[in-house]
């Protein structure tokens with residue numbers, strides 16, 4: 001069999017105007033200030049905070065370090081309740097810091113961590129007992145595919161249990177909830193600015209803190225724990241963003257209105273074209289779909305394999321996002337019984353989604369998919 005030519009990759013990094021980027025690099029060469037909170041990092045920090053309408057935004061080297069620095073700044077340790085339906089880094093960032101992930105099942109419609117099950121878990125373990133070392137110290141939610149978690153409910157549950165809430169908001173750069181950025185929720189929300197994400201700086205990440213004191217601490221942590229007198233007051237790490245990365249971020253940010261509008265249009269087109277043919281994630285009320293990803297849910301893993309193969313033969317690349325369910329991975333401890341997430345992981349498939357994709361491409365992909373589905377059913 002001949003290797004099929006990929007006409008529609010699953011993802012394609014967005015590149016800004018080449019001359020503009022080169023101009024930014026020219027400036028870096030002229031200043032010879034390459035990293036360590038340089039002027040472009042400061043400018044990107046300010047512009048991003050303004051664009052998102054948030055305060056206390058700290059840029060870091062990537063989305064995984066964003067999570068780890070957030071845990072350290074907030075004093076998260078022991079156990080953390082989290083979702084098994086996410087990218088590996090959600091769980092691995094915890095394990096790397098010797099924090100034990102306790103996997104709570106997801107809601108079948110939203111595909112996000114189930115707040116009610118967090119509540120039940122905490123009620124069973126925390127009532128009538130003073131919290132001890134090693135107990136649950138936080139809930140780590142993921143706005144999966146950009147769909148907001150039950151933010152108000154999770155916050156209330158965490159407050160009652162006197163624990164923190166962190167959101168891995170790697171998919172939620174463009175997500176609004178009740179007319180403002182969903183990044184307002186939680187003691188901290190983290191972004192990944194990796195090349196494949198909706199908004200990116202090649203490699204990069206950001207943390208948005210609720211409280212200024214946590215932001216100040218994190219700012220010290222990402223630079224080896226040095227205080228203003230360059231004394232290593234805290235056990236820190238190196239999580240700084242470089243000027244070259246910030247330059248990419250600033251240039252991509254120039255086009256962010258186009259990126260978000262195009263993604264939303266593509267997602268809406270997929271939805272309209274596929275409505276009735278295949279199951280899809282149910283989006284949260286008071287929020288609009290952002291087109292960070294385009295997941296569909298097949299009926300069985302067998303159907304998924306067939307669809308993947310047939311689409312690839314037509315030059316359409318798909319990816320099993322997110323598979324496997326993180327609660328089934330031995331390296332992450334397998335603490336938690338999550339039948340819904342395990343089932344979803346086995347039959348979820350992401351379709352091509354990137355800013356350069358056109359509405360006509362989406363109509364074509366959807367029509368090929370519908371033909372493939374009817375052939376399978378025949």
Ligand SMILES: *Cc1c(COP(=O)(O)O)cnc(C)c1O
Nearest residue numbers: 062063064087089170192193194
């Ligand atoms: C991409 C991603 C990360 C990791 O971000 P990096 O910038 O690649 O380190 C973490 N969590 C989720 C949910 C992601 O999709």
